[in-house]
Amino acid sequence: MMEDNNEKDLLATRELTLHLGPQHPSSHGVLHLIVDLQGEMVTNCRPDIGYLHRGTEKIAENLLYHQFVPYTDRLDYMCAMSNNLAYVSAVEKLLEIEVPERAQYIRVIAAELSRIAGHLISVGAWAVDLGAMSILLYAVREREMLLDIFEKLCGARMTHSYLRVGGVRYDFNKVCREACEELLRVLPGRVDEYESILTGNRIWLDRNRGVGYISPELAVSMGLSGPALRASGVKWDIRRDEPYLVYDRLDFEVATGESGDCFDRYIVRLVEIRQSLRIIEQCLAELPDGPINIDIPEIVPPPKQDVYKNMENLIHHFKYVSHGFKVPEGEVYSAVEAPKGELGVFIVSDGSERPYRLKIRAPSFMNLQTLGRVVKGLYLADVIAVLSSLDPVFGECDK
Amino acid sequence: MIRAERKQQDLLAKLRDSFSGFILDVVVFKGDVTVIVEKKAVLSLCEYLRDDPDFRMDFIVDVLAVDHMPRSPRFDVIYSLYSIPKKHRIRVKTRVAEGESAPSATAIWPGADWPEREAYDMFGIVFDGHPDMSRIYLPDDWEGFPLRKDYPLRGYKDRYNPYGEEKE
Numbered sequence: 001m002m003e004d005n006n007e008k009d010l011l012a013t014r015e016l017t018l019h020l021g022p023q024h025p026s027s028h029g030v031l032h033l034i035v036d037l038q039g040e041m042v043t044n045c046r047p048d049i050g051y052l053h054r055g056t057e058k059i060a061e062n063l064l065y066h067q068f069v070p071y072t073d074r075l076d077y078m079c080a081m082s083n084n085l086a087y088v089s090a091v092e093k094l095l096e097i098e099v100p101e102r103a104q105y106i107r108v109i110a111a112e113l114s115r116i117a118g119h120l121i122s123v124g125a126w127a128v129d130l131g132a133m134s135i136l137l138y139a140v141r142e143r144e145m146l147l148d149i150f151e152k153l154c155g156a157r158m159t160h161s162y163l164r165v166g167g168v169r170y171d172f173n174k175v176c177r178e179a180c181e182e183l184l185r186v187l188p189g190r191v192d193e194y195e196s197i198l199t200g201n202r203i204w205l206d207r208n209r210g211v212g213y214i215s216p217e218l219a220v221s222m223g224l225s226g227p228a229l230r231a232s233g234v235k236w237d238i239r240r241d242e243p244y245l246v247y248d249r250l251d252f253e254v255a256t257g258e259s260g261d262c263f264d265r266y267i268v269r270l271v272e273i274r275q276s277l278r279i280i281e282q283c284l285a286e287l288p289d290g291p292i293n294i295d296i297p298e299i300v301p302p303p304k305q306d307v308y309k310n311m312e313n314l315i316h317h318f319k320y321v322s323h324g325f326k327v328p329e330g331e332v333y334s335a336v337e338a339p340k341g342e343l344g345v346f347i348v349s350d351g352s353e354r355p356y357r358l359k360i361r362a363p364s365f366m367n368l369q370t371l372g373r374v375v376k377g378l379y380l381a382d383v384i385a386v387l388s389s390l391d392p393v394f395g396e397c398d399k
Numbered sequence: 400m401i402r403a404e405r406k407q408q409d410l411l412a413k414l415r416d417s418f419s420g421f422i423l424d425v426v427v428f429k430g431d432v433t434v435i436v437e438k439k440a441v442l443s444l445c446e447y448l449r450d451d452p453d454f455r456m457d458f459i460v461d462v463l464a465v466d467h468m469p470r471s472p473r474f475d476v477i478y479s480l481y482s483i484p485k486k487h488r489i490r491v492k493t494r495v496a497e498g499e500s501a502p503s504a505t506a507i508w509p510g511a512d513w514p515e516r517e518a519y520d521m522f523g524i525v526f527d528g529h530p531d532m533s534r535i536y537l538p539d540d541w542e543g544f545p546l547r548k549d550y551p552l553r554g555y556k557d558r559y560n561p562y563g564e565e566k567e
Contacts, residue, residue, distance in 0.1 A: 050536035057521075058545055062552050093429055220483060223459045223510030236483045330428050333479060333490070335460075346479070348465055357546075361461045361479075369513040398536060 015043065018380070022051050026129040026384045029394035031368075033383065040379050045372045049365075052398035060358040064324030065091055066165060068358070073159035075360065076396040079118035081110040081150075082338040083396075084163035089244060090334035090345035091165045094327050095299070102290040103167040104245045109180070109283045110153070110162060111245075111336070112276040116187070117146045118339035119227075119269045119276075126266070126388035127198065130207050135194060142190050149179045165325075166300040167293030177284060184281055191273055198266070208262040212374050212386035215260060222373070223366045226341025227272060228390055231257035231264040238337040249286075252279050262389040272339075298325045324353035333361075340364050340391060364397035407432065407487075410453060418444055433477075433490045441478070441493050441502045448480060448489065449507055456480040456489060459508035462515050464495075464522040468548040472496035474524055478504055478511070495524055503529040521546035 016037045021027035030051035036044040056075070060068050072087045073080040085107060092099065099107070124139030147157040153176050154162040154169060162169050198204045214224065219232040229236060237254040239247040255271035257264025293300045301320040302313040329351040335344035341363030348357040367390045375383045411425050414434065421440035426433045436444055448456040460479040467473060472494040479490050495501045501518075503526035504511040515526045516535040523544040525532055534541065543550055556563035 050534075050538075053536040055545060058550075058552060096429065220457050221459075221509050223508065234483065241486050331433065332429050332431055333460075333488070342460065344460065344479075346461070346463060346477075357465045359461070359463045365513060365517075366461075366510065369510065 020383070022048075026388070028125065028387065028392055030398075031387070031392065031394065033371075033387075035380065035383065037380060040381075042375050042378055042380060042383060045375045045383060047368055047371055049368070049394070050398055052394045054399065056399045057358055057360065060355055062354065064353050065327060065355065066320070066324055068355075069164060070159065070161045073161055074395050075362065075399070076118070076338065076340060076343075076364065076393045077158060078121050078393055079114035079339050080158065080160050081114035081162060082118075082336060082343060084160065085111050086334070086336045086338065086343045086345050088163045088165050089336060090332060090347050091327065093332045093334045094330060094347060094349055095165070096328075097166065097294055097296065097299070099167050099294055100291045101246075101288050102172075103292045103294075105283050105287045106168050106172045106292065107163060108245050108247065108250070109172065109280055109287075110160075110168075112279045112283075113146055113149060113180075113183075115276050115339045116273050117143050119273050120146075122339075122388075122391040123194065123198075123266065123269055126385075126391075127204075129384050129388050130204070132198070132201075132204065135197060138190065138194065142187060145179075145183050145186065149176060149183065152176050152179055164293075164300070166296060167291075171292050172287070180280060180284055184277055184284075187277060188274065191270060195270065205263065207382075207385050208266060208389070210259070210261050210263075211378065211382050212262045212389060213260050214370065214374055218373065219260070219370070222370045224341070224370050225363050225366065226337070226339070227255075227268045228265055228367055228370075229341065230255060231268045232260035233258055238335055238342060242335070244334075244336060246283075250279050250282050262385050265389040326351065326353055327355075335361070338363055340393065340396070341367060343396075360396075360399060362396045362399060364392040364394070365399075368392045368397055410487075413453065417447065431490065432488065433492050435492045435494075438493045438495065438499075438502065441491060442504070442507070444491060445478060445480075445504055445507050448491070453485075454487075454489070455482045455484050458483050459504065459510045459514075460488070462504060462511050462518055464518040464524055464546075466522060466546065466548045472499070474522060476501045476518065476524060500525040500527045502527055505529055520544070523547070 018035045018037055020033040020035055022030040022032040032048040034046045034048060035042055056071055072083040075083045120139040120143045124136035127135035150160055151157050154160050214232050216232045216234050219229050233256055235254055235256050240254050252275045255268045257268050301317050306313045307317045327349045329349055331348045333344055333346045335342050343363055344361035346359040347355050350356040375386050415422055421437045424435040448454045458481040460481050463477050465475040474495045475492055476495050477490050477492045481488050501524050503515055515529055518524055519532055520534040520536050521544055551564040554560050554563040555566045
């Protein structure tokens with residue numbers, strides 16, 4: 001009798017708590033998941049975040065408006081241009097200025113290039129988490145082309161600080177245009193290549209199709225945004241529904257999924273890469289001539305080469321760097337469609353040169369809270385697929 | 400553009416009628432609508448905004464706090480809302496004194512969960528009715544609330560932070 005009982009004890013499944021991360025190759029940075037397991041089934045999953053918290057919002061309160069742009073690069077470092085854009089649009093909304101048309105087009109090109117860069121890493125890292133190493137290598141190869149374009153555009157590859165309040169830092173020259181045209185020629189074929197490796201692949205289908213279903217109602221009520229929301233069939237894209245810059249003049253489709261599973265989230269991202277290419281193509285064709293900065297000397301510093309030759313420009317530059325510019329009192333919220341979803345910046349200004357309060361609405365942060373609900377009842381291995389499909393980046397999530 | 404503005408004014412007039420006495424002010428600034436409301440009416444107003452066919456604010460964008468020290472009541476708590484079908488935004492703002500709690504919107508939009516925890520973590524504002532009111536970014540044993548205006552930029556001095564400010 002005793003022996004029988006022992007055997008039963010040994011065979012019975014007991015609940016196990018597993019700490020996944022914060023140092024784990026598939027945790028996309030420093031995510032710590034506390035997963036309760038019954039056998040291989042997840043009964044509860046609690047994300048523990050904050051390992052990369054740097055107090056960005058507190059830092060912002062103590063910086064001049066133009067000094068904060070480099071900090072936004074470090075939010076979602078996979079697509080820094082979008083973060084620059086979200087921040088400068090909020091400040092420009094408060095200042096009530098509109099940047100010149102050429103700068104608007106350049107900003108759209110920059111934002112779409114960084115969207116492609118972000119989605120490439122997203123799909124690549126996702127595939128490597130599920131065991132398909134080669135896709136990551138291909139995606140990084142293509143991302144290299146994008147980083148080269150950024151380097152030609154502003155000299156930096158990851159942390160650009162390219163956008164500034166009132167315009168952009170450098171002009172979009174012929175070299176950049178040629179590099180973009182090369183990208184337009186090459187990338188569609190390469191995306192086809194990913195599709196031929198992944199979309200019909202039985203392992204990829206088994207791991208993603210029907211896994212991590214998010215209903216449209218749940219997605220909306222949880223504040224999910226971006227590709228993850230659209231994969232659930234909710235057609236909401238800020239570029240289309242609240243157009244900023246020149247998006248209302250551009251022709252592109254908003255990709256949506258039907259089934260709301262991981263596979264749809266993957267398809268939506270690939271379609272978005274193709275649509276971004278379409279947008280870039282139109283922008284290149286329509287790019288007007290003209291200034292790249294607004295003509296308000298308080299807000300925009302003089303061109304660097306003039307600073308060394310002309311006393312007035314040197315004084316102007318000094319005033320800009322040391323004193324910054326005043327921004328009218330008030331509260332505004334401005335959002336852009338970043339690769340991960342709605343990236344918004346809320347600024348409370350007290351009329352001085354520094355924001356009184358700056359709040360960043362990070363899409364990774366809001367999207368990640370859905371994870372715990374979605375993975376309940378799935379296998380442990382599926383947690384990785386769902387996590388990758390939500391694509392959190394911890395620079396942004398932890399702020 | 401003018402039509403949109405008129406529509407906005409009609410909607411806000413409707414809101415004022417339904418919640419007269421509770422709405423302290425309605426501010427339209429650079430196109431952003433902020434409804435300042437008494438604390439006790441926040442939840443009923445939120446529920447109304449979600450369910451009313453003219454508003455249909457089904458998407459919670461963010462919940463955040465602002466410290467207005469030395470004003471009394473000290474904090475603003477802002478619920479930032481968006482309507483996917485109607486494509487408009489409204490911010491619901493209420494004032495909370497130090498040591499007071501704010502109502503939690505998690506029962507109306509479950510997505511308010513993490514942003515409310517963040518506001519608690521950074522400002523020490525407790526949200527009533529929140530399922531798990533704990534710190535989200537900082538360790539559980541952290542002392543103080545960093546985004547309050549009286550919290551020093553470099554933190555307080557301790558064995559890990561030799562350059563921090565002396566605690567009084």
